[in-house]
Amino acid sequence: MERLYDLAEVLRSKNAGPLYITLDLLFADEATYRRVSGSEALSPGAVGELYGVAAEDVKIVHFDAANAIKITIPRTGPTSGAPGDRDVYGAQQHGPLLGLMIP
Amino acid sequence: MDELRVLSVCGNLGYGFPVSSLENGIARNPHYMGADNGSTDAGPYYLGSGDQLTKREQILRDLGHSLAAARRKGIPYIIGSAGTAGGNPHVDAVLDVMHLLAKRDGHKFKLAVIRAEMEKEFVKRAVREGRTRSLGKLPPLTEEAVDESVRIVGQMGIGPFIRALEGGAEVILAGRSCDTAIYTSFAAMNGFDLGLAFHMSKIIECGAQCALPIGANDCILGTLRKDHFELEPMNMGKRLTPNSVAAHMMYEQPDPYLFYEPEGVVDLQESRFEQVDARRVRVRGSRFAAASKPTIKLEGVRLRGYRTITVAGMSDPNLLRNLDEVEARVKDTVAGMVGGSLKPEEYELRFIYYGRDGVLGRPGPDGRKVAHEVGVVVEAIARDQVTANAVLSLARSTFLHCGFETRKATAGNLAFPFSPSDFPGGPVYEFHIYHLIELADAGAPFEVEFTRVG
Numbered sequence: 001m002e003r004l005y006d007l008a009e010v011l012r013s014k015n016a017g018p019l020y021i022t023l024d025l026l027f028a029d030e031a032t033y034r035r036v037s038g039s040e041a042l043s044p045g046a047v048g049e050l051y052g053v054a055a056e057d058v059k060i061v062h063f064d065a066a067n068a069i070k071i072t073i074p075r076t077g078p079t080s081g082a083p084g085d086r087d088v089y090g091a092q093q094h095g096p097l098l099g100l101m102i103p
Numbered sequence: 104m105d106e107l108r109v110l111s112v113c114g115n116l117g118y119g120f121p122v123s124s125l126e127n128g129i130a131r132n133p134h135y136m137g138a139d140n141g142s143t144d145a146g147p148y149y150l151g152s153g154d155q156l157t158k159r160e161q162i163l164r165d166l167g168h169s170l171a172a173a174r175r176k177g178i179p180y181i182i183g184s185a186g187t188a189g190g191n192p193h194v195d196a197v198l199d200v201m202h203l204l205a206k207r208d209g210h211k212f213k214l215a216v217i218r219a220e221m222e223k224e225f226v227k228r229a230v231r232e233g234r235t236r237s238l239g240k241l242p243p244l245t246e247e248a249v250d251e252s253v254r255i256v257g258q259m260g261i262g263p264f265i266r267a268l269e270g271g272a273e274v275i276l277a278g279r280s281c282d283t284a285i286y287t288s289f290a291a292m293n294g295f296d297l298g299l300a301f302h303m304s305k306i307i308e309c310g311a312q313c314a315l316p317i318g319a320n321d322c323i324l325g326t327l328r329k330d331h332f333e334l335e336p337m338n339m340g341k342r343l344t345p346n347s348v349a350a351h352m353m354y355e356q357p358d359p360y361l362f363y364e365p366e367g368v369v370d371l372q373e374s375r376f377e378q379v380d381a382r383r384v385r386v387r388g389s390r391f392a393a394a395s396k397p398t399i400k401l402e403g404v405r406l407r408g409y410r411t412i413t414v415a416g417m418s419d420p421n422l423l424r425n426l427d428e429v430e431a432r433v434k435d436t437v438a439g440m441v442g443g444s445l446k447p448e449e450y451e452l453r454f455i456y457y458g459r460d461g462v463l464g465r466p467g468p469d470g471r472k473v474a475h476e477v478g479v480v481v482e483a484i485a486r487d488q489v490t491a492n493a494v495l496s497l498a499r500s501t502f503l504h505c506g507f508e509t510r511k512a513t514a515g516n517l518a519f520p521f522s523p524s525d526f527p528g529g530p531v532y533e534f535h536i537y538h539l540i541e542l543a544d545a546g547a548p549f550e551v552e553f554t555r556v557g
Contacts (some may be wrong), residue, residue, distance in 0.1 A: 016357045018143050018534045019239030024353045052465070063359045065376060066350035072357040074240045077464070081146020082533035083407050083451055083484055086464045088146040095463050 004041075005098040007032055013093040016072060018080035021090045023071040023097065033067035039102050047071055050096040104293050107327045109286055109303075110136040110337070112169045113320040114310035116182060117157025122168055124311075124322040124337040129172050131324055131337075136173055137285040138165075139308050140197065141184025143534070144355075147404040151253045151532030153192030162200045167208070170201065170274070174210045179268060181275045181285050188402075189219045189279025190254050198276060202556065211557035212274050215267035217549050219278030221255040221401060225548065226540065234541040238400070244538045248403075255403035255536055260365030262546025264288030270553055278549075279402065281364055282308035286325070295327050298391035301369045303332040305362060306351050313351035314341040331387035333379060343384040345376035365400075365545040367393040397545035403536025408451070409488040410528035411495040415502075415517035418476045421509045422516055423459075426477070429505050429516065430454050436501045441494060450494050451484040479517070488527050495525055 005011060010026035027033040036042060044058035051058075051073050059072045078084040087093055110128040113120040116138040128136070145156045155162075166182075173180035186193025194216065204210065227246045229235050235244040249255070256279035265288050267275045277285075286304035291297060303325045306313055311321035314336040322337040334343055352359040352371060360372050373388040417423060434452060441450070455461045458474035481502065483495035503517045542548070 014355050015144055016355055017238070017537065018147070019241065019537055020357055022353075022355065022357055026350060026353070059357065061358055061360065063349070063353065065374070066346055066353060066359070068350060068353055068359070070353055070357075070359055076240075079147070079241070079534040079537070080143070081148065083410075083482075083531055084453065085146075086455065086462060089144055092462045 001101040001103055003098065004036065004100040004102055007036060007102055011094050011097065013090055015080055015090040020072055020074055021093050023073070023094055025069040025071070027067045030067055033069075036102050037062050037069060041100050041102055042069070046100075047073070052076055105328065107290055107293060107295060108133045109289065109307070109325045109327070111286065111307035111310055111323050111325065112136055112138040113165070113322060114139060114308065114312055115142065115157065115320065116140040116165045116169070117161035118320040119161070119165060120310070120320050120322055121338060125168055125172055127339065128322045128324055128337040129176055133178060133324065135179040135181065135289050136169070137181040137183070138169060139183055139282050139285060141187050141189050141193070141279065143402060145187065147532040147534045148530075149193070150188035150190060150256065150402060151404040151406060152530060153190060155193060155196055156187040159196070159200060162197060163204070166197070166200055167204050170204055170210065171208055173274070174212060179273055179275070179289065181264060181277070181288070183277045183280030183282065183285035185276055185278055189256050189277070191218055191220050191278070194218060194276060194278045201274070201276065205557045209557070211555075213271055214554050214556045215270060215272035215275045216552045216554065217259065217263045217267060217275065217277040219256045219259055219280070219549060221257050221548060223249050223252070223255070226255060226401065229540045235401075235538050238537050238539060241535070241537055244536060248535055251405045252403040252536060253406055253532065255401055257540070257548055258365070258400045258402070259549045260284050260397075260399065260545045261288040261291050262544070263549035263551055265292050266546065267551045268292055270551060272553065274556070283364060290327055296329070296391070297366075298369055298389040299332050299386070300327060301364060301391060302371060302374065302386065302389035303327055303334070305369070306334060306348065309351070309354065311336040311338060311341055312354070313348050314338070314343055315347050316341065331385050333383055333385045335383045342382040345378055345384055348384045348386065349376050365394075365397050367391055396541050397543075398539040398541050399545050399548070401536050401538050401540055402534065404532040405535050407531045407533050408484040408486055409491045410482060410484050410531045411488070411491040411525055412480055412482045412528055413495060413499045413519070413525045414478065414480050414521070415519050415524070416476055416478050417517060419512045419516070421511060422507070423473050423477055425507045425509070426456060426459065428507050429502065432505050432507070433498055433501045437494065437497050440497055445485070445490070445494070449486060450490065451482075452494065452498055453482045455480040455482070484531055488529070492525065492527060499524060
């Protein structure tokens, strides 16, 4: 088992418009990408639990051309930059993914 | 026309770019050049206030170099999403700099200005006719929401840009625009494949961000042919790989295989990326399907009040263990003190604790671990600045002296780095409109005004 943070070459979050946060996981090689893609640790349900959103609101796309996985979730609180928001650019919302253990 | 060359000056005009890259790009004889100048990334404040994220001096520098290059070469220069949010004050601010530069540098050109602000009545009619729909978790658009808005802009597609180019515009300054429309319009006008043109535009609208090594804003050249396009960074120290170009489709958008434009959807599932030489990548296979009902995206904000904040640090262990209790006491005390003049719904008071859960707003992967020092930002929002200042001041002094069980540091709870400690933040806005509107002609709401400059 290894931490997702240690397996990914890039692990980032960012706004996809003011209503969504998109999380990108880029891997240095195809083997690592396949290892994480095939893992149940990264199911919509598991991600939803980490972010407090329903599994059906978690969109996960596997992007072979870039050895990358993209996860998009709705902002559950205020829209970007509205009172109560903590992260206008959505740039530090990858935290909950860091510790996911990948077999 | 078998080959079309376009120079993207940078991902955001004002963030700077190396002049040497611009010169390299111009030396490749592009047919036109473009620059994006906006985004919603920095939040709702800019659309609401009319201010720009990039300051006048930054625009003077970047527009100064790029406008001079375009005029010297005699090629069209297209700037989209002027002034961050692309509303009328934003367009006017960039227009003002453009006039100043034309005078300073002796430029003469035909300018097309395309504004993007939407009349409230126009949007309300669409609401009544059921032609608007929500994106994401926002509620359906209502006439009341439209009335509440401070400003609404629509993201224009390629139509208005094509009208401007066909009208002989040498420079186009547009309000809120689809980033892709800046670059796709010229290609569409010349009969190039829309799937390839949109895909190329989607990459180069960020300048050379797809290039390695990853770095600051820079120029990139796109070459569009019948069945493929090629990309090449104009900074000779940068290169592209199939992976770096493909990976860029991940950036800031929900789906790397599909993206939506007013005119239709671009499908990248069959896109293929190949290395041409050490620095260039070729892309083919991207496809476009026209929408049956064109839509444009609306962005609107409402005023939520005025903000004042203070920033302070804490290191006392017993205080850090009792932050929730202290916060509750501060809120109660403030509510009691302002009770005569302000109802609970007439102000907002928030506490953000950096070093505890300030970023995620909830316990992180390791639970609610607290650092040995914690920073607090206290925020008050009220109907005017004076009231926000007063509420914040009360909260700050109450927090400073607030008692709690086990308190040992009885002289004060907060370490203020600054005097004065409180900062008025001005008006606070909120995106409450982020909806699609269906139109028979997606370009109809955007009027093109032609003028002579110089």
